[in-house]
Amino acid sequence: MHIPDGFLSPAICAICFAATAIFWFFGFRKAREALNEQLVPLMGVLTAMFFAAQMMNYPIVGGTTAHLLGGPILGITLGPYAGLISMTVILLIQALFFGDGGITTFGANVWNMGVVGVFVPYIVCLAITRAWRTKEGLLAGAFLGAFFGDVLAAVFAGLELGLSVTFPYSVQIAVTAMATHHSVIGVGEGVVTAAILYALMRSRPDLLQLPKVSPSWLGDLPISDVLASGG
């Protein structure tokens, strides 16, 4: 889903940069307050792991391939603002050194994969876990959050392409094509996200209970309640 240079109109690039910059501003500000000495190494390790994980391209339908984005698990374990910072680091290294994603489209790529791809999973997971405070609720929230996060990120990529004058097709065509293809990838992201979360619940529940770097209007996932539920 990394959009290269040339795919988007300058105006769309500028709007995406501006929208992303708002989240960067609040994200970095909140991270200064909330990052602690346990969360910083975890952020480093998880960012490196998902950079590496993005190198694995697994086959999906129609001869195409997909790779894990990692935004959902970064958002759920670190909090959405720290997840955004992690995804920004990954996308910056990919764009600068590997040409995976453009420079002019960097704001759009961070918006799709670092804002939408991190915040939507966190919000969906938070809503489901608050309503269903069990381990099953957390896993269901992680799966659905990752699925919707991936599909919505693709919808935004389709919108950006469709609205660009450089792209010869309508918004409807671009959005439909992206959402359809990514609904399959979203299932994969959901399964992997829930599996990683399950593994962390079993092996390192302490990591899930670290304070999250999330907006105060959203609040933290009720992980301690979930782990204590025994469900």
Added chain:
Amino acid sequence: MVVDKKLLYTGLLLSVLFVVIGCVWLAESNETFDVVAEEFGAEEASIWSAPLPDYEVPGLEGNVAVNIIIGVAFTLLTLAAAWGVGAVLRKRS
């Protein structure tokens, strides 16, 4: 700063494993997004010449060992960058 060495080593081990799998067995990339964009006639117009396009060293394309070294080196760079950003932000608080 208290470093959880078990977490660090496990994370690094898994990362290296991902790189090796990604370079040896799951290397072929034919992303849905690229296919859709190509079908629709979108054209790339790079403004930046990346030193390692498509995660390969120019002239050594297809060399799995080189790709693994590149993958591991940049995984370590990513670790350092993310940790560094986190540490700087924490220091400023």
